[in-house]
Amino acid sequence: MKKLILSIWNFYADGFKNMTWGKPLWLLIILKAVILFAILRVFFFKPVMAGKTDEQKSEYVRTQLIRS
Amino acid sequence: MVESALVGWSRAQFALTAAYHWIFVPLTLGLAVIMAVMETLYVIKKDEFWKQTAKFWMKLFAINFAVGIATGIILEFEFGTNWSNYSWFVGDIFGAPLAIEGIFAFFMEATFFAVMFFGWEKISKKLHLASTWFVAIGSAISALWILIANSWMQHPVGMEFNPDTVRHEMVDFWALVLNPVAVSKFFHAVFSGWMTGAIFVIGISCWYLLKKRETRFALASIRVAAIVGIVGTFAVMLSGDSSGIHVGKYQPMKLAAAEGLEEGGTRAPFSIVPGVEIPGMLSILATHDIDGYVPGINNILEGYTTPDGDVYLSAEEKMEKGKIALAAFSDYTKLKEVDPQTAAKARQLLDENVEYFGYGYIESQEELVPNVPLIYWSFRVMVYFGSFLLLLMIVVLWMEWKGRLVNMKWLQWVSLLSIPLVYFCGQAGWIVAEAGRQPWTIEGLLPVKAAVSSVSVGAVQTTFFIFVAIFTLFLAIEMRIILKAIKQGPETEE
Numbered sequence: 001m002k003k004l005i006l007s008i009w010n011f012y013a014d015g016f017k018n019m020t021w022g023k024p025l026w027l028l029i030i031l032k033a034v035i036l037f038a039i040l041r042v043f044f045f046k047p048v049m050a051g052k053t054d055e056q057k058s059e060y061v062r063t064q065l066i067r068s
Numbered sequence: 069m070v071e072s073a074l075v076g077w078s079r080a081q082f083a084l085t086a087a088y089h090w091i092f093v094p095l096t097l098g099l100a101v102i103m104a105v106m107e108t109l110y111v112i113k114k115d116e117f118w119k120q121t122a123k124f125w126m127k128l129f130a131i132n133f134a135v136g137i138a139t140g141i142i143l144e145f146e147f148g149t150n151w152s153n154y155s156w157f158v159g160d161i162f163g164a165p166l167a168i169e170g171i172f173a174f175f176m177e178a179t180f181f182a183v184m185f186f187g188w189e190k191i192s193k194k195l196h197l198a199s200t201w202f203v204a205i206g207s208a209i210s211a212l213w214i215l216i217a218n219s220w221m222q223h224p225v226g227m228e229f230n231p232d233t234v235r236h237e238m239v240d241f242w243a244l245v246l247n248p249v250a251v252s253k254f255f256h257a258v259f260s261g262w263m264t265g266a267i268f269v270i271g272i273s274c275w276y277l278l279k280k281r282e283t284r285f286a287l288a289s290i291r292v293a294a295i296v297g298i299v300g301t302f303a304v305m306l307s308g309d310s311s312g313i314h315v316g317k318y319q320p321m322k323l324a325a326a327e328g329l330e331e332g333g334t335r336a337p338f339s340i341v342p343g344v345e346i347p348g349m350l351s352i353l354a355t356h357d358i359d360g361y362v363p364g365i366n367n368i369l370e371g372y373t374t375p376d377g378d379v380y381l382s383a384e385e386k387m388e389k390g391k392i393a394l395a396a397f398s399d400y401t402k403l404k405e406v407d408p409q410t411a412a413k414a415r416q417l418l419d420e421n422v423e424y425f426g427y428g429y430i431e432s433q434e435e436l437v438p439n440v441p442l443i444y445w446s447f448r449v450m451v452y453f454g455s456f457l458l459l460l461m462i463v464v465l466w467m468e469w470k471g472r473l474v475n476m477k478w479l480q481w482v483s484l485l486s487i488p489l490v491y492f493c494g495q496a497g498w499i500v501a502e503a504g505r506q507p508w509t510i511e512g513l514l515p516v517k518a519a520v521s522s523v524s525v526g527a528v529q530t531t532f533f534i535f536v537a538i539f540t541l542f543l544a545i546e547m548r549i550i551l552k553a554i555k556q557g558p559e560t561e562e
Binding site: 016032033041057058061 | 135142145146148157182187190232233401518521531534549553
């Protein structure tokens, strides 16, 4: 089992180490992830019902739907 | 009542994000199959040329994938922030397919993608080939779940509304998965990806021919892509035909809008362009019977009876039932703790009218008619460009087979310049599907104005323009990286 995990680890490690044109793509993916999760998600896309329990969410949407 | 500006900007933002997402998805679906076929040829023929050919298209596949990855996650952000009523109301119907997709996509991408890109010299040819095919199949299956969720919004099945939780609860998983709308939508979307991949490969290969370089590579790529594209286009036509039947049955207003059909009937005509029609063609497309009855916009609003005697309610009648459902929902909520007996009656009334729940929010029947010119022309862009691209692929394949393509500069130019057309085709198809469903988020159950969150219009406008900037930037980056890779060319030996 340990040998299998080690060989999988080496497979990925070698792959990343020997990457040529793939490196800028990974940079792009990381940059995008930062923009999405550290900026947009945190500052612009706070879920409206974040922090509410399921009961509170039901109540909130009920009020919204009946009021609409 | 929410502001119409809020609904408009929320819709615009979602449409922008979804349209951007759909730039990358079809190319992923199509290129995956094309490179898998090329690698299969490498394994069968044991010719290094096919390995290098497959590797080049894999490189473009990876660039497209890297830029496209996570664009779908933005849609999920928007569900929680701008469409919170909708997100809660749909309950586990949406959650289950998306969770399956997330888990499945993660394992697919973490394993087979890695093997495909890192494993060329480390595993056997056959195992590598299997990984490439798993990437192709896995990409399609990954699209399946989001399309099941989307199809449920077009034709909700397999659920029950629970007024206690204000959520729809899944009662029949297989009804959801085997929803006829989902089946045809899945094949239509996936095979349209084959078309996109094929036109992309043919166009880029023709650029090499125009530049008089990589000739063997370009001609071989064209051959594979054109065959995949032609097969894909016929499958798109078959699934589109099935989709037409479903739209006629479950979303007749969308069909009437796509045709600009005000008054329907039997032997309904198909409009080529305004004023030019093929008699009876729409009846054939929508019912597979020239005498089939197709209702027009006015018939749907006023109510109609088919020649078979089936009676369909008018908009006013549906709105009345919707208001009853909404009032019963309100009464049940107020009374369930204090007067269980009256609450039970309200619950029964709600259950009897729940299929018209969304009509309770509709104030005038005009709201039920989507943007007819937009749907009408989008449908024609999809069909006419799609037909042109099919013809182009047949001509290109024929000329390649005859050995004449290499000298036909005009055809090479047409192929190169046709790359944007396949994207217009795909985007137009989604406009028909989504704008044609208006005013509904979930057909008949929840209009967009009730689905939207109570957030400020300014906040939605701000994020809309942030997205425009970010999307433009990333698209420019992708174009730059892809163009650089294309200019560099494959590592094949001529």
